[in-house]
Amino acid sequence: MTGFRVSPICDAMRLAQRATSEKMAKPSSEESLIATEREINQMRFAQGNSSGHSTTLGITDLSFLTRFGVKGAAAAAWLHAQNLPIPDAPNRWLPLRGGGLIARLGFNEFLIEDSINSSIAPQLIELSQHPPAKVYPVLRQDAAIALGGSLILDLLAQTCSLHFRALNLSECPVVLTTMVGVNVTIIPGEIYRIWCDGTYGVYLWQTLLNIIEEMQGGAVEFEQLLPL
């Protein structure tokens, strides 16, 4: 017997779909509420298939990507010993050679996320079963979202009090802040990546999607946004 895994956001799409069919509301957003269920990395998740929206404002669920978290005074050294590049300052990120990224959250905590092609995180999870001193593995069960399109900053202006325009993207900043009342980790860029505690995933997704749809955007397949 093997278990299956489910994205924390999965239900949001299904609930919205059911609500639409029951209430027959909002014809303009029907398209984005049509969700197809997919499975990657043994995780089931739902995707909107409104292809047109990704240029204005598109949102997609990337919870299925494998990830690993670790913190502690010796975490950086341990990761370095596993041949991972370490961002030299707090709140910075680096791309990983095989795909994916490593984000330094403050001084002593790290988030490693794979791309769709790489698989470092499951290896690190294995290796961290019996961690050395001052290395504390962090179980990551994030709701992970990506935003793309020309209206990202307008969406953020309604949902987050940080001055994103003033960030120097060449420094690869990582931002820990709140968004619509929820603690989030954000990596800005051409595409914005957002992670939050999975139990807030449905709320964050629905809240953002509501605003996105007002702005004529919608939920899209991740392939629309990412050159993974």
Next chain:
Amino acid sequence: MNEMRLLPIPGEWIDRRQLIDFTFEGRRVTGYAGDTISSALWASGYRILGRSFKYHRPRGILSFANHDTNTLMQNGQMLNVRADVLSIRSDMALTAINSMGDVRSDRAHVLDFFSAFLPVGFYYKAFHTKKLFPFWEKVIRRMTGLGTVDPSTPHIRTAKRYDFCDVLVIGAGISGLSAALSAAQAGVDVVIVDENLHPGGSGQYQLGGEMAQAQHTANLVKSVQQHPRIRLYTETEAAGYYDDHWVPLVGRNYLSKMRAESVIVATGVYEQPAVFRNNDLPGVMLASAAQRLIYRYGVKPMNRAVVLTANSDGYRAAVDLIAQGITVVAVVDLRESYVEDQWTKKLCDRGVKIFPNHCIYEASSNPANDGVSAAIVCSLNSGNPETGFAQLISCDGILMSVGWAAAANLLYQAKTKMRFDDHVQQFVPHILPPGIFACGRVNGIFHIEQKRCDGQRAGLEAAAYLGKSDLTKIAVLPEAESPSHPFPIVAHPKGKNFVDFDEDLQLKDFYNAAQEGFDNIELLKRYTTVGMGASQGKHSNMNALRILARITNKTPEQVGTTTARPFFHPVPMSHLAGRGFTPERRTPLHSRHEALGAEFMLAGAWRRPEYYRQRGKNREDCIRLEVEAVRNGVGIIDVGTLGKLEIRGADAAEFLERVYTGRYTSMKIGTTRYALMLDETGVIVDDGVIARLSAEHFYFTTTTSGAATVYWELSRLNTMWRLDCGIVNLTGARSSINLVGSHARTVLAKLTDFELSEAAFPYLAVREMRIAGMPAIAMRVGFVGEWGYEIHVAADSALALWDALMNAGADYNIRPFGVEAQRVLRLEKGHLIVGQDTDGLTTPMEANLGWAVKLDKPFFVGQRSLQIIAKRTPKHTLVGFVLEKNFKGTPPQECHLIIDNNEIAGRVTSIAFSPTLQCYIGLAYIKPGLSEVGNSFSIRTTDGTSVMATVSKTPFYDPDNARQKKIATVRREVVV
């Protein structure tokens, strides 16, 4: 068409190609696109636009500066329509708001004649005896109010947004525009806002009949609009100033929260009315109101004007009237002599009579009582009117140009220290806080060229403050003559000389208030209500201050000002409401609960199933059936909301020993122990279970509501203690499910190869195993008093686990149960819930948790206080109680008091009907003397009735705890 419309004016704000019809008081009115409601009405010959608050006197246009309270109107469901601000639309159906019947004939006008009985502060006296209150309440409710609320008005929310800039310039008049330009040219990012539809300010209407200045202003506006580093927002009000340059910008459609690095206040000044009898007649208006009517809306303010002035602005305004063909019959100057300039020359050339050292003593009403018919002018002798030499000058309008008050509201809110400048007779900034700058008339600079320089100076100072430029000194010349008269106020024996038009306050009201002892500015404000109307004293505070200064023989500086509070102008509730983000947390099993018919409740931010609905059964029955299912079969509950923390490291056990009351260093690996947390005063703040997974690895739980605060506090403590350990918050990362009941073991055995015997997995042990193929942590728990497992898995596997358990339990009629059933089950075992059966003062001894406290440890939080508390007898202790077996009445509820000898002897903390024991059971705090098992006591319910209860031993159910520890020897037959 409009009888008071002028020929097209260059730069006017109306579009004469578009006619718009609307209704006012049921009558059709036609105006042009771009007209405000007031300008369209005035152009059509309307004079009475509203009725005053107290006396219901007819009122027209006073300031036309976006704060005319007397012209507030209602448009259907829309309240607080500012007629001098809102542009007309064809769907408007406007009504005056303070009129009994048509505004032209208002039946409540009779109040004006009874004004002697409605002096200032009359309500303090009217309510002297309670007997008169109902009468006055009815009367006042009918007479007052500024509109009628329609409760069916739809709730609108407009989304807020955040905005940022280096320099925020408030006000797009000449000085503000100049400031924006010079700051932007120095390299900073500027946002400039103006509450009006178009920028430019007085540069486009204080013209003296000449368009050159208007053109210069238009050019300045263009430069600002075209500059790449400047964003210009019109129709946008800066509603207040909050800490660290946080300014709400209220636009037509939404509110922006602007964070600026610095702020330049270029808000200008409010023109002030002169005080004389009947100064509130329609047709008596401020000079700048007339100028705005002319240049923005092409409206003729009057046909025959008398201009009352005390500055050069008045003469210039008179020339503006003449340039439009309006007759200026006389200019009355309060000053002993006037300074000759181009405006006075023009007037003399036209033969306009000028009366220096004269005042307007009284305005006469026309027979229709809807306007002015004449001004009664007197010479002044040492500032007093010589009424023996009065002249009657017939006119249909009076302009007042006697002075200005700084629009310094936001400066005050930013904690600027202001000082009263005797030369310009107004308050000006004295000490500005860092990052705040002021320019233009709010800074006491009136001359147009000097305003430009002053703006430039402020812009460069802001840029220098931000490190973008070196500070270059710009010289700004002071005013040649004072723009404001020190006391433009004339007494009259018959009164009706208004100081505050919003609140209908006359000059004598202030003398009366001072006489009654309210002779300081704060008391005067509250007793008279001056400045408390909708315009918040914009036209009245300065005169009130001058009057009080005269009465008390003080300077205006000594009298001081009251505090100007946000918002600057009315802000719609829809803008304030915003979207209303309310975070909600869900466990990964949410969809399963929905599918099972869960009735959800909010536990903090979490949605939890309260119980599961069953067709044909009410709430109480559903809960009872869930309880029975757990006791007699097997139940399953989602406890994923529990706080879950993990601690690792050499000092992990030491840390737990310091933070909780028990001993954990000696725990065997694979065991769990109850954990009680206190604060440093010895009060219970949280509890949970600690599981030892290895020598240096513990996994522990907290209450749902305590999860966040416990994690913060433990983080803070270790920041101080620097122990060799790390804490990870897994509350959202793990899901937990309790499987409980006599069949629990059988069900679980189907899904795992792990040995589940009593020997291999004893009561209170913890084991790591694979369940349904998934890695899981399982603990044997006893919270509800049946054989049970608390299973923790990664959140993304929760659905798989739930489905597997439900499947495996199908043969045993596995029953999901909710929070309410769980509360009954734990109560049957006498288990307390922190926060329900404990409060902000409960210490462990009182709650029968002394056994969980190891006072002889080296240190734990709360230990020192417990040592002190242990020396005393507890005031009360927690006991179990039962009501009589066949109790039939309304049972007591939580917090009902225990009464003994007419004194409070305790209170109920939990109570519920136990389906298992078939009687009401509960927990209560009770005085030591009454706490013996078997003792009877009385509980008083809300309606005063007494219910008898008996102290009982706990647990109520299965006192030996055999059910959760051992396999039940008697099994019910299972119906498959």
Next chain:
Amino acid sequence: MKLITCPINGTRPVSEFVYGGELRLISDPQALDDQTWAEQVFYRNGAPGIKKEWWCHVPSNTWFIAERNTATDETLNTYLYGEEDSR
């Protein structure tokens, strides 16, 4: 909205933070008599002035010390606990 500067995450609105009380270095509790201990635990100095306070940046769980003038609500300095001297 007031701004506070987290030593690690920078300047943020106060809504991202939680206040943790005044920094009080509690000496060895066992060395104090009952009266002194009670005062330590229950009494606070309410006089306005520059106080050292615990603040936590919630999204990153960063605890730090802020030196704040409680009369003017001006934060003079923020630093990680124990790193006062490095500022």
